[in-house]
Amino acid sequence: MKVMLVSAVIVVIDQITKAVTRSAMMLGESKPVIQNFFHFTYVTNDGMAFGLNFPGGIYFFTSVSLLMTVFLAWYFWQEKDSDLTLRLSLALILAGAFGNLIDRILFGTVVDFFDFMIGSYHWYIFNVADASVTIGMILYIYNAVLKQSTVNPTTESI
Numbered sequence: 001m002k003v004m005l006v007s008a009v010i011v012v013i014d015q016i017t018k019a020v021t022r023s024a025m026m027l028g029e030s031k032p033v034i035q036n037f038f039h040f041t042y043v044t045n046d047g048m049a050f051g052l053n054f055p056g057g058i059y060f061f062t063s064v065s066l067l068m069t070v071f072l073a074w075y076f077w078q079e080k081d082s083d084l085t086l087r088l089s090l091a092l093i094l095a096g097a098f099g100n101l102i103d104r105i106l107f108g109t110v111v112d113f114f115d116f117m118i119g120s121y122h123w124y125i126f127n128v129a130d131a132s133v134t135i136g137m138i139l140y141i142y143n144a145v146l147k148q149s150t151v152n153p154t155t156e157s158i
Contacts, residue, residue: 006091010092014132017127018113018128022111025040028043036119038117039117046110086140089143090140094136095129099128100127111127
């Protein structure tokens with residue numbers, strides 16, 4: 001279960017970075033790190049990923065986040081003897097889900113602060129937990145594709 005340590009470290013980093021953002025910046029404030037490419041911008045999000053929201057807001061998303069976190073923990077436990085890539089992908093997804101769930105329960109909203117832009121294209125502002133979920137999903141999909149190709153190798157016809 002050493003992979004669970006990855007989850008714990010990510011949750012701690014996520015919560016520290018959010019606490020620093022809340023204490024060092026004013027809501028809506030933006031501090032350029034690399035002008036017109038990367039800024040720290042303090043925003044909050046009471047919806048789901050990428051600022052999506054709908055009526056029912058925080059109560060719905062908190063409930064769904066709680067259920068998904070419990071499901072992910074159960075799934076992670078079921079896969080405890082699986083290969084490292086699968087376990088790591090689930091650990092990253094679980095860490096991100098838990099990090100944002102903590103915010104929803106304690107503050108009613110999630111702190112986001114990584115702000116990337118290229119020219120006029122501006123990506124949604126995100127946090128460490130969001131990045132963890134994204135990387136975890138990429139690994140999960142990679143693992144699924146890799147497993148699929150080894151289980152059903154293609155054969156060339158003559």
